Amino acid sequence: MNIKENKIDSLNLELTLQIAAADYADKKKKKLSDFRRKAEIKGFRKGMVPASLVEKMYGQNALVDSVNDVISETLSKYLQDNNIKPVGEPLPSEDQPSVEWKDGNDFEFKFDVAQNPTLDFELSSSDEVVYYTITSTAEAKAEMKSNLLRQYGSLEEGTEAKADDFIIADFEQEGMKVEGTYVALRSISEDVRPAFVGVKAGDVLNVNVNEAFTNEADRAAMLKVTKDELATLNPEFKVSVTNVKTFVDAPMTQETFDKIFGEGNVKSEAEFDAKIEERLKAEYVQEADYRLQKDMRDYLVSKAAMELPEKFLKRWIFVANDGKFTKEDIEKEWPLFIEDYRWQLVRDYLIEKLGVKIEEADVMNSAKGYAAYQFAMYGMNNVPEEQLEAFAKNILSQEKESRRIIEQVENEKTVNAVRELISLKKKKISVAKFREL
Numbered sequence: 001m002n003i004k005e006n007k008i009d010s011l012n013l014e015l016t017l018q019i020a021a022a023d024y025a026d027k028k029k030k031k032l033s034d035f036r037r038k039a040e041i042k043g044f045r046k047g048m049v050p051a052s053l054v055e056k057m058y059g060q061n062a063l064v065d066s067v068n069d070v071i072s073e074t075l076s077k078y079l080q081d082n083n084i085k086p087v088g089e090p091l092p093s094e095d096q097p098s099v100e101w102k103d104g105n106d107f108e109f110k111f112d113v114a115q116n117p118t119l120d121f122e123l124s125s126s127d128e129v130v131y132y133t134i135t136s137t138a139e140a141k142a143e144m145k146s147n148l149l150r151q152y153g154s155l156e157e158g159t160e161a162k163a164d165d166f167i168i169a170d171f172e173q174e175g176m177k178v179e180g181t182y183v184a185l186r187s188i189s190e191d192v193r194p195a196f197v198g199v200k201a202g203d204v205l206n207v208n209v210n211e212a213f214t215n216e217a218d219r220a221a222m223l224k225v226t227k228d229e230l231a232t233l234n235p236e237f238k239v240s241v242t243n244v245k246t247f248v249d250a251p252m253t254q255e256t257f258d259k260i261f262g263e264g265n266v267k268s269e270a271e272f273d274a275k276i277e278e279r280l281k282a283e284y285v286q287e288a289d290y291r292l293q294k295d296m297r298d299y300l301v302s303k304a305a306m307e308l309p310e311k312f313l314k315r316w317i318f319v320a321n322d323g324k325f326t327k328e329d330i331e332k333e334w335p336l337f338i339e340d341y342r343w344q345l346v347r348d349y350l351i352e353k354l355g356v357k358i359e360e361a362d363v364m365n366s367a368k369g370y371a372a373y374q375f376a377m378y379g380m381n382n383v384p385e386e387q388l389e390a391f392a393k394n395i396l397s398q399e400k401e402s403r404r405i406i407e408q409v410e411n412e413k414t415v416n417a418v419r420e421l422i423s424l425k426k427k428k429i430s431v432a433k434f435r436e437l
Contacts, residue, residue, distance in 0.1 A: 001017070001018070001019060001020065001023045001070070001074060002017075002018040003015060003016065003017050003018070003074060003078055004016040004018075005082075010117075010307075011114055011115050011116075011117060011307065011308070011309040012112065012113070012114050012115075012309050012312060013084075013112075013113050013114075013115075014093060014110055014111070014112055014113070015075065015078065015090065015110070015111045015113055016108065016109070016110050016111075017071060017074055017075070017107075017108065017109045017110075017111070018106065018107075018108050019067060019070055019071070019074075019106065019107045019108070019109070020106050021103075021104050021105065021106060023070050024063070024066040024067050024069075024070050027065075027066035027069055027070065028062045028063055028066040028103070031058075031062040031065055031066055032051070032054055032055060032058060032059070032062050035054050035057075035058040035062065036049055036051060036054045039054060039057075039058075041053070059103065060101060063101055063103050064101055067107060071109060075090055075111065079113070084113065084115060085115060085116065086113050086114065086115060087114040087115060087116055087309060087312060087313060087316065088114075088313075088316035088317075088320060089316070089320075090111040090112065090113045091111065091112050091312070091315060091316060091319060092109065092110070092111060092112075093110035093111060093112050094112075095110070096109065096110050112312060112315075114309035114312035114313070114316075115309070116308070116309075116345055117306045117307055117308065117345075119304050119306065119345065119346065119349040121303055121304055123418060123421040123422055124421060124422070125421070125422065125423050126423070127299070127303070127421070127422040127423065128422065128423045128424075128425050129292065129295050129296050129299050129422060129423075129424060129425065130292075130295060130424075130425050130426075130427050131288065131292050131424040131425065131426050131427070132288045132291055132292075132426075132427055132428075132429045132434060132437075133288065133426055133427065133428045133429070134284035134287065134288055134429055134430070134431055134434050135428055135429070135430055135431070136277065136280045136281065136284065136431070137430070137431060140280060140431055141273070141276050141277060141280060144276050144279065144280060145272070145273070145276050146249070148260055148276075149249035149250045149252075149256070150247065150249050150250075151250075152250040152256055152259050152260055153247055153248050153249045153250045154247070154248055154250070155245050155246070155247055155248075156245065156246060156247075156248045157243070157244070157245065157246075158244040158245055158246030159200060159244060160198050160199070160200055160244065161185060161196060161197060161198060161199050161200075161241075161244045161246075162185070162197065162246065163185055163186065163193065163197055164185065164186055164247065165185055165244060165245060165246045165247065166182055166183060166184050166185070166244070166245040166246075166247075167182075167183050167185070167196065167199060167241050167243065167244055167245070168180055168181065168182055168183075168241070168242050168243040168244075168245065169181055169183055169239050169240060169241050169242060170239070170240045170242060171209070171222075171223060171237045171238075171239055172237060172238045172239075172240065173233075173234055173236065173237050173238065176233075178222075178223055178224055180242070181222055181223075182245075183196075183222070185197065187213065187215075187218065188212050188213065189211060189212055189213070189214050191211065192207070192208075192211055192212040195207075199241050199244070200241065200244060201241055201242060201243050201244060202240075202241065203240075203241045204238060204239065204240050204241070205238075205239045205241075206236065206237075206238060206239075207236075207237050207238075207239045208235045208236055208237075209222075209223070209233075209235050209236075209237055210235040211235070216230065252269050252272070254267065257271075257272060261275055261382075262382040284431075287434070288434075291434075291437065292415070292419075292424075293411060293412070293415050296415050296418060296419075297343050297346075297411075297415075300343075300346050300350070300418065301339075301342045301343055301346050304342070304345070304346050304349075306342065306345065306346075308338065308341070308342070310338065313338075313341070314327070314330055314331075314334070317330055317337075318330060347410060347411065347414050350414050350417065350418065351410065351413075351414055354414075354417045354418070354421075356410075356413050356414055356417050357413075358406070358409055358410060358413060362409045362413065363396065363402075363405055363406055363409050364389075364392060364396070366405050366408055366409050366412075367392035367393075367395045367396050367405050368388045368389060368391075368392040370392070370395065370405065371383075371388050371391040371392045371395065372388055374391070375388075375391075
């Protein structure tokens with residue numbers, strides 16, 4: 001066995017393996033013995049098949065398997081002995097000549113190997129990243145207050161339909177009538193919506209439903225037909241308004257306070273407003289931290305100034321995924337992939353360098369935070385702790401979700417560790433300007 005290394009550049013090398021017949025002969029002999037011992041061939045007792053017949057039937061497979069075993073073992077040992085940490089796995093070189101699989105032949109195989117760069121940089125107070133302090137405004141407080149009261153409001157009888165109200169209407173044309181259909185005015189296309197604003201019970205409109213309701217699935221559901229049937233319909237309908245429903249904000253009562261903030265936590269409008277400000281500040285800190293994480297990632301990746309074996313990486317992704325992605329797919333997604341890949345290398349370097357520890361409790365707390373966010377999206381803001389924990393455990397039982405949560409914790413703890421070493425340049429910014437970022 002002979003192996004030659006040809007260093008292409010600092011990240012890429014080519015390994016040439018020269019395999020003599022003696023290197024694989026014993027392996028092939030053992031494989032054939034195993035085949036003979038296990039083979040069940042009509043006319044012969046198990047284990048008593050003539051060696052010549054076994055060779056004829058299984059010799060080629062045994063040869064290929066034996067040589068591949070030698071290749072795998074040799075590559076693995078060479079990489080380990082020379083402290084080479086490959087990207088993915090070695091790939092057969094694109095200029096590998098065809099192989100004549102004949103017993104007793106010597107073989108030569110070429111493999112391309114790529115390595116990630118070795119990172120080595122220090123962090124100190126001279127490294128600086130902007131941290132935004134978002135200032136709340138009276139408008140933002142009023143908006144959050146309005147949104148909360150609307151979220152906990154109710155649908156009540158109305159008179160004239162406003163742009164965010166609902167109507168109940170009958171849709172009718174010759175040979176067809178659909179009664180009592182709920183229509184949200186905001187679901188009507190902007191061009192047609194003005195005709196519906198101000199309608200009252202008893203009003204009748206002539207409407208082209210294709211123009212008014214551009215979403216085909218919604219239109220079919222509203223008219224209670226299938227998509228296939230929808231295509232055959234005359235789009236002109238007489239729409240008779242039977243009722244108007246308006247969404248009324250929740251009143252400023254103790255019942256509303258308890259629904260939003262939990263029983264007894266808020267007892268007056270002044271305390272309601274104080275809670276609004278508290279929530280806004282917490283949201284702004286969360287958003288500023290998220291922005292810092294992004295800006296710090298960009299800064300650290302730039303500081304690492306790494307070159308990557310991108311050509312090899314693209315080829316390895318294509319081969320490793322075995323046809324799941326085309327080369328065009330990989331090129332299309334490449335900018336996002338390589339940005340994330342760079343950050344993974346930097347993050348892993350910093351986790352080791354700074355001694356960042358990821359504890360089980362960190363992962364559970366992150367999963368519970370995600371669970372609380374999910375519940376909040378459905379208006380459930382005071383979920384019991386045991387329910388949050390059960391939901392979090394369910395999230396972590398799913399491999400993809402668990403990996404995402406762990407990566408999130410790794411990101412956050414790495415950023416927090418870096419935060420202790422560098423300088424944060426605090427910069428006040430309005431909500432509107434921050435949104436522009």
